[in-house]
Amino acid sequence: MGELTVEHSEDQKFESKNLETLEPVICEDKNSEKADKCTPQLDSQCTPTVFLEDVGEVNDFLEKGCSLFGCSHYRRRCRIRAPCCNEIYDCRHCHNEAKNSINVDQKDRHDMPRHEVSQVICSLCGTEQQVQQFCINCGVCMGKYFCATCKLFDDDISKKQYHCSGCGICRIGGSENFFHCYKCGCCYSISLQNSHPCIEGAMHHDCPVCFEYLFDSRNDVTVMPCGHTIHQHCLKEMRDHYQYACPLCSKSVCDMSKVWEKFDLEIAATPMPEPYQNKMVWILCNDCGKTSQVQFHVVAQKCLNCKSYNTRQTRG
Numbered sequence: 190m191g192e193l194t195v196e197h198s199e200d201q202k203f204e205s206k207n208l209e210t211l212e213p214v215i216c217e218d219k220n221s222e223k224a225d226k227c228t229p230q231l232d233s234q235c236t237p238t239v240f241l242e243d244v245g246e247v248n249d250f251l252e253k254g255c256s257l258f259g260c261s262h263y264r265r266r267c268r269i270r271a272p273c274c275n276e277i278y279d280c281r282h283c284h285n286e287a288k289n290s291i292n293v294d295q296k297d298r299h300d301m302p303r304h305e306v307s308q309v310i311c312s313l314c315g316t317e318q319q320v321q322q323f324c325i326n327c328g329v330c331m332g333k334y335f336c337a338t339c340k341l342f343d344d345d346i347s348k349k350q351y352h353c354s355g356c357g358i359c360r361i362g363g364s365e366n367f368f369h370c371y372k373c374g375c376c377y378s379i380s381l382q383n384s385h386p387c388i389e390g391a392m393h394h395d396c397p398v399c400f401e402y403l404f405d406s407r408n409d410v411t412v413m414p415c416g417h418t419i420h421q422h423c424l425k426e427m428r429d430h431y432q433y434a435c436p437l438c439s440k441s442v443c444d445m446s447k448v449w450e451k452f453d454l455e456i457a458a459t460p461m462p463e464p465y466q467n468k469m470v471w472i473l474c475n476d477c478g479k480t481s482q483v484q485f486h487v488v489a490q491k492c493l494n495c496k497s498y499n500t501r502q503t504r505g
Contacts, residue, residue: 251330262283264343264344265342266312266330269340281306282407308320334346348361349361349363355376356404366379374404375391386414386415391418392418396423398436399420408421414441419436439475441497445499449497452488459488461485461487470502475500480503
């Protein structure tokens, strides 16, 4: 099994700045009145320009409000204006939850197009501005992690966010721990790089249990041996209810060899009545896909090829 979490290079115009590594830009006009101010000045690239002797104070200022603002989804120091309805929300998830509520008329329900966000509002000074990492008015960093492509701000960099050009969105977990499978169309754990069965667009569909779209789901997703994907908690719920077959293709989702041994003992201990002892039926194995003719039994029919009992009768 492989797990991945959805969250959300210079080629992608992706920029991530960490305040701990911020280096000062020395202002040539040290004798001006600005030299006495601790508020950073912003250049045309919206990068703080500070005086060398005030680096500590400026970094303290840039940390102002860190982790004090945001919502249940992200810690950030800005809010976003939704391009779809022109309303202001803490993040796109807050917008989507509000606009897809059961209390909203069905024809008015919609999701926010994240890549179309163009305006943000600083949580500290309230200035509305174009999407950028640093506020043009007060200079505060609105998110330690910032992606200009996804318009994503987040002060919690322990998530190890990274932007995947193949997916076109930001994910968490560290780029060194994941690879992008272009056939499946998603990022998978590096442990699955040479072992997972590829299925075209495996992540671009709904979870077969809860029907949430998997590609940008915020819940952990796992890859079953057959290659189909499902929420990890949905798979666990299936197992809790003794369901061990993929809901899409019916292949076993785990090693069932020990269970098949118990079936052997059960069948050996349950002889069929005399009229059925020589009855033969054709079966299809859900695990290996082979057909075979076997002796009928009321408990189960065993595949002659792979010895699995995950079979179905096709004809008598």
